Amino acid sequence: MSQTRVAVLVGSLRTDSVNRKLAELLRDNAPDGVTLDLVDGLADLPFYNEDVDTELDVPQAARALRDRVGGADRVLAVTPEYNGTMPAVLNNAIDWLSRPYGQGALTGKPFGVVGTTPTPYGGKWSHADAARSAGIAGAVVVEDVTVSQSSIDVDVLSDPEVLGKLHDAVATLVDFQVDTAAA
Numbered sequence: 394m395s396q397t398r399v400a401v402l403v404g405s406l407r408t409d410s411v412n413r414k415l416a417e418l419l420r421d422n423a424p425d426g427v428t429l430d431l432v433d434g435l436a437d438l439p440f441y442n443e444d445v446d447t448e449l450d451v452p453q454a455a456r457a458l459r460d461r462v463g464g465a466d467r468v469l470a471v472t473p474e475y476n477g478t479m480p481a482v483l484n485n486a487i488d489w490l491s492r493p494y495g496q497g498a499l500t501g502k503p504f505g506v507v508g509t510t511p512t513p514y515g516g517k518w519s520h521a522d523a524a525r526s527a528g529i530a531g532a533v534v535v536e537d538v539t540v541s542q543s544s545i546d547v548d549v550l551s552d553p554e555v556l557g558k559l560h561d562a563v564a565t566l567v568d569f570q571v572d573t574a575a576a
């Protein structure tokens with residue numbers, strides 16, 4: 394059976410990040426035939442700047458990001474919300490993945506976004522913005538793969554219902570078939 398590789402972009406750099414821990418849980422319990430690759434190095438990316446993204450030279454961290462995501466079959470963002478939108482580190486990664494224009498590493502890749510915050514909305518603005526941005530960057534946004542989980546009343550790292558929703562989201566992303574006829 395061939396392996397489906399999901400590149401995972403974590404939107405929090407915090408050592409104790411709940412979203413990173415969720416991503417690790419999903420990775421460690423991935424279904425047979427599925428590998429979740431937590432893409433590290435997002436903190437090493439310079440802010441996107443067309444002056445340093447040239448045909449001759451690309452910063453090493455950006456090249457590594459593009460290779461990791463470009464080699465994946467699917468992309469999943471696991472992210473909190475900062476000030477009503479996605480954290481800058483995730484936005485910056487999407488910017489790097491959006492270029493070269495029309496040929497970025499996200500092009501044609503099924504994309505989903507999940508995550509948690511300790512507010513009633515669970516980060517839904519962040520998740521909507523990340524999905525819109527990734528879609529503009531060329532990804533195929535899988536609308537059903539969005540989980541904005543509040544952590545106010547629940548331990549998201551151990552609650553079976555929450556973990557079930559997240560595993561279902563991964564399964565939906567993996568099972569999603571790109572309609573190549575429509576592309």
Ligand SMILES: Cc1cc2nc3c(=O)[nH]c(=O)nc-3n(C[C@H](O)[C@H](O)[C@H](O)COP(=O)(O)O)c2cc1C
Pocket residue numbers: 405406407409410411412413472473474475476477478509510511512515516
């Ligand atoms: C700069 C900053 C802005 C934040 N803004 C929001 C916000 O707009 N909405 C929200 O739900 N939580 C917000 N939070 C709270 C984060 O969701 C919370 O810290 C979350 O646990 C971070 O995820 P992590 O544990 O993966 O790092 C903010 C936190 C920070 C540090």
